[in-house]
Amino acid sequence: MTLQITQLRKAYGDTVVFDQVDLEVAAGEFVAIVGESGVGKSTLLNCMAGLDTWSAGRVLFDGADIGQLSDNARALLRRRSIGFVFQAFHVLPHLDVAQNVCLPLLLLQQGDAAAQAARVQAMLDAVGLQGLGRRLPQQLSGGQLQRVAIARALVHRPALLLADEPTGNLDPHNAALVLDALVAQTREHGAAMVLVTHSRTAAARADRALELRKTGVSAYTA
Numbered sequence: 650m651t652l653q654i655t656q657l658r659k660a661y662g663d664t665v666v667f668d669q670v671d672l673e674v675a676a677g678e679f680v681a682i683v684g685e686s687g688v689g690k691s692t693l694l695n696c697m698a699g700l701d702t703w704s705a706g707r708v709l710f711d712g713a714d715i716g717q718l719s720d721n722a723r724a725l726l727r728r729r730s731i732g733f734v735f736q737a738f739h740v741l742p743h744l745d746v747a748q749n750v751c752l753p754l755l756l757l758q759q760g761d762a763a764a765q766a767a768r769v770q771a772m773l774d775a776v777g778l779q780g781l782g783r784r785l786p787q788q789l790s791g792g793q794l795q796r797v798a799i800a801r802a803l804v805h806r807p808a809l810l811l812a813d814e815p816t817g818n819l820d821p822h823n824a825a826l827v828l829d830a831l832v833a834q835t836r837e838h839g840a841a842m843v844l845v846t847h848s849r850t851a852a853a854r855a856d857r858a859l860e861l862r863k864t865g866v867s868a869y870t871a
Contacts, residue, residue, distance in 0.1 A: 650676040650808035657706035669865040681855035690845040699723040732802030736814040738794045747782035753805040772800040776830045792823025810842040
């Protein structure tokens with residue numbers, strides 16, 4: 650898996666969000682992106698997955714220009730190859746923990762029911778949610794919900810994980826647990842990870858930390 654961004658520009662009319670962004674992420678690499686609020690970190694993450702459009706430049710996923718793909722092709726690429734972990738969790742309240750985690754497997758029709766159940770259980774064990782598969786989201790803490798989101802994002806073994814401020818709403822203890830789970834699981838699966846964060850602690854865990862500015866990205870020095 651390679652993700653290559655070349656001279657990416659995002660603007661709304663005359664208002665430039667960012668410009669001249671060049672970035673490459675290799676298979677298995679952990680890249681953290683920091684920057685001031687409003688500089689477009691989440692927007693850049695959405696562009697990486699083809700969830701948002703851009704004004705100029707290219708985003709290549711394994712050599713394929715995702716800006717040239719149809720909506721259906723982009724959706725299929727995301728479903729197969731990209732996992733998402735967002736600050737707001739985005740778990741479905743009417744499904745229990747195991748059902749939430751199983752969703753990517755169901756959408757991709759990966760394995761039979763027994764294989765899916767085994768895979769879900771293995772992921773719940775890996776992120777420290779043993780015995781909680783039948784709980785509903787409203788019965789969990791914020792830290793537990795974020796680990797549900799991690800398990801769901803990685804259950805289908807995507808090549809790329811995109812994480813948008815996944816510890817932003819958590820206390821320091823739960824933030825550390827969630828970050829540990831993210832790093833451990835992406836390393837185990839050989840997935841690349843791009844993490845948007847305000848946390849210096851999280852950025853320090855990355856292989857590379859970059860700062861996003863309106864005129865591109867540069868190495869981040871805490």
